[in-house]
Amino acid sequence: MRRHEIPDGILPTQRGLYYGGAWHAPKAGAFADTINPCYDEAITQAPLADADDVDAAVQAAHTAFPAWAATPPVERGRYLRRAAAILREHGQPLAQLDALNNGNPVSALAMDAGFAADCLEYFAGLATEIKGETIPMGDGNFNYTLQEPLGVVARIVAYNHPLMFAAARLAAPLAAGNTVVVKAPDQAPLSTLRLAELVGHVFPPGVANFLCGGRDCGEALGRHPLVRKITLIGGVPTGKAVMKTAADSLKPVLLELGGKNALIAYPDADIDKLVNGIIAGMNFTWSGQSCGSTSRVFLHESLHDEVLARVVKLLPERHRPGIPTDPKTTMGSLVSRAQLEKVQRYVAAGLEDGGRLVCGGRQPDDPALKDGFFYEATVFADMQPHMRLAREEVFGPVMSVFKWRDEDALFDQVNGVDFGLTGSIWTRDLNTAHRAAKRILTGYVWINNASQHFMGAPFGGVKQSGIGREECFAELLEFTYTKNVNLKLG
Template identity: 80%
Template sequence: MRARDIPAGMLPERRGLYYGGAWHPPRGGWAETINPAYDEAIATAPVADASDVDAAVRAAHAAFPAWAATPPLKRAGALRQAAETLRAHASELACLDALNNGNPISALALDAGFAADCLDYFAGLASEAKGETLPMGDGNLNYTVREPMGVIARIVAYNHPLMFAAARLAAPLAAGNTVVIKAPDQAPLSTLRLAELVGGLFPPGVVNFLCGQRECGEALTRHPLVRKITLIGGVPTGQAVMKVAAEDLKPVLLELGGKNALVAYPDADRDKLVDGIIGGMNFAWSGQSCGSTSRVFLHESLHDEILERVARLLPRRHRPGIPTDPETTMGSLVSRAQLQKVRGLVDAALSEGARLVCGGKQPDDSCLRDGFFFEPTLFADVQPHMRLAREEVFGPVVAFFKWRDEDTLFETVNGVPFGLTGSIWTRDVNTAHRAARRMQTGYVWINNSSQHFLGAPFGGVKQSGIGREECLAELLEFTYTKNINLKLA
């Protein structure tokens, strides 16, 4: 959909910053936001500077005492209202994200529903931030309580703008905190629409939404009234956030990059394995997913057959197309910078001796010539020292490896600085458990890939992040333990 074809009422009506229960013009000015399928501007978005951040954080800080004192079930009720609102507007929110971040509307259709499920899930946990009693002998009553922390800043990523912004409200709000969400600067429009839809469901200052660039993120991280900073993003950004947060000993929750491995044993179900390799790479999002299984390790007994089958099937299943077309199964990359990064890593793989099996370039379709599209790409004969084997592409590029010895296999699988997800394919339960224990990641699928389960802790190890989300542990991330001792008369 070109900018000239966007129907009236599709874009957010309000384009300011939302904090303290009201809309405010940005002191940092305005910036164009684009449709990456055509590289054309579709709207202007506000740019928050440090003074805007200060105003938003202070509004959240002022609202905190009353919200923390609100009974948990009443907080839960507001979260459930927000979930119902998201479900009612799921189609328009998916279309807005397809316009602004390049993912296909067919895939984004599920995002509002997952975010609503998260809001409902944490609404159900609002009373579960519990303490315990500790035996101290006669004359003492010793117990703990969990207290909300205060203002929580959550910086979300561009690959699922609406889903991340809405879902990441849930846990801190359920625990009694107030929240400032920073929208991704590449795709802020759905966050603005989210503010229009759910901002009024909460008391003024409880939920706050900012758009901005680097200054906005740095100001949020540095602000003394922000009690915890969270990020979904790349490793360099996570390192920068952690360095700044360390100045105030401010805790962080980080979901960062991945260079995730899919390992197939000789006895794997070959039909399901082919589907798992394609599905695990998240080609629908052009590979722009931190959990994508972008390294595929096939035992030598099945390597050639599976590689050939994936290479034959992939271009039929995922072909780049206009994101707002319901028939499109693979969209565009989010920006020119991301397209250049993908090109650079493809060129590096070729120069280092990897074998290009399919893809490797921008599509020839004249309808896609102006956008940031890239074909689904497979490389074989990849070696552990190559950049493609070690660096996160965050694009539609998957690397195939052939393995024979299990010890050598896991040296390579674990020999990268990441540890987010992994996928294991075998029919043998003993092999499955052994391999899962050897894989140094926070999340493992067996005979599955890419799927998330609410209630199951999601997060990484090493440079893939700190903390866990989508479970009770995420709720507790936004509390601290207070010990109370009562001396009995």
């Protein structure tokens, strides 16, 4: 008996792997507990796919590919819209399930099913836009190109938005005519199993397949010769491992990896909006477990002290750790004990390197949270670029604040890390905004905004933050190749 009961109808009823239009027990019979990080207790067991399971799923997807690729694009779009409608219908219980399994607040997760449905509908509408072009060759030749689907695509998704990523990342490859195998995050697999229950049957057998498992499962997907492309949302070390595995078969990759993202405040920034933007940009709601979090805040010396004081005052009021399934909670838990210990190590490193702890820096003392992986919203000031906390991604609720004076020196610091995912610029001057946007070396820039995504706007990074773009038309083309056709006339 669980110490904390779970409402009826929340958990998936299946405990298997879904491929080829049916549920299958893992071939080796392996299962593992998946936990509720709020209480560090097991919810249920999830199946663990090994290389044999991966092969079976990939073979099913490979068998389904020719018929799915031949399905008219308009019809593929209809399938995606049916799946989107189901997600919208089940959004709230899916949010409750993710809150149980990954520790994020249910109030924030409530938006995830809707965003995933938006993605499915967006790419459903683009299915007819996968077009080639004609190329003039002079008399006697007719030359044109086709954008052809790749085949079986493997998509490995992250634990911070399990349902959203698993559902949304189906959209582009399916719209382009590929079949897909989704690997759930091993820390929080339950919503992927529930997703398979809800939408797996919508598609022809073998078109959408769902696996649970750990590193062995991911490596087997990367090695499999019938997987034509592998994608990942995750950390840099995992991204490098995926890329090395894919290199053996010259398999292309699409990687959305980590970030050590900068928020830059100029002297003329609107201070009220800036303070709110600093707090929102760090994604404390998700305990900082977001690759796009603006975890490095660069405040001009003219406003540094005032803004820092206001952030430190407002932050504990706005984001206090609480029970993730409570709709009033504004900050959840970390996903695992390993993640909590990682955050604790980085806080200790920040202190050892001379950073000034001005907010948080400890686990909450609320007795209701004593068993979970909670950590307070944390802010360090007086940070210097050489400090470990200033250079490495924590993926936790820890923000570093810097003071700057000279713009050239500022951008040396901002761009002096191995990451380049997002950036946020705060100024009321249009010239300053465009100049700064040009100088910051990231794939995505907000001006007087932070953390927000927009459907159709390309999201992705440079340097070690990733390869490729998602949430836009370019993502659709990521799952095609160009075929040239030359016809000799007469």
